[in-house]
Amino acid sequence: MARVTDAPKVVTANRLQDGAVVWLTAAGTWSTRVADAQVQTDAPLAETALGIARASAARQEVVEPYAVDVVVEATGPRPLKTREWIRAAGPSIDAIPTAA
Numbered sequence: 531m532a533r534v535t536d537a538p539k540v541v542t543a544n545r546l547q548d549g550a551v552v553w554l555t556a557a558g559t560w561s562t563r564v565a566d567a568q569v570q571t572d573a574p575l576a577e578t579a580l581g582i583a584r585a586s587a588a589r590q591e592v593v594e595p596y597a598v599d600v601v602v603e604a605t606g607p608r609p610l611k612t613r614e615w616i617r618a619a620g621p622s623i624d625a626i627p628t629a630a
Contacts, residue, residue, distance in 0.1 A: 537601070538569045538570065539597040540554065540567035541579045541582075542595065542596065542597075543583055547591075564607055
């Protein structure tokens with residue numbers, strides 16, 4: 531079970547079409563840039579954002595949306611957990627192997 535914190539949150543998921551990591555924006559759309567993510571500063575706002583994300587999942591646009599704890603920096607939100615930081619930074623390996 532995930533631990534609930536008071537940290538600001540952003541909502542993330544994977545785009546169903548290509549598996550890309552995406553972040554929910556203030557407009558209710560998805561961006562591949564964590565800097566574009568809408569930061570939720572309290573639990574009711576985070577739940578509202580998750581509701582928007584779940585509706586997007588029901589439309590088969592994304593899969594498995596969830597909230598991520600962040601710290602807000604000058605460049606935008608930065609995930610606190612290493613796993614989420616890696617997801618925000620992009621793949622750690624090439625997705626398509628090169629021919630030998």
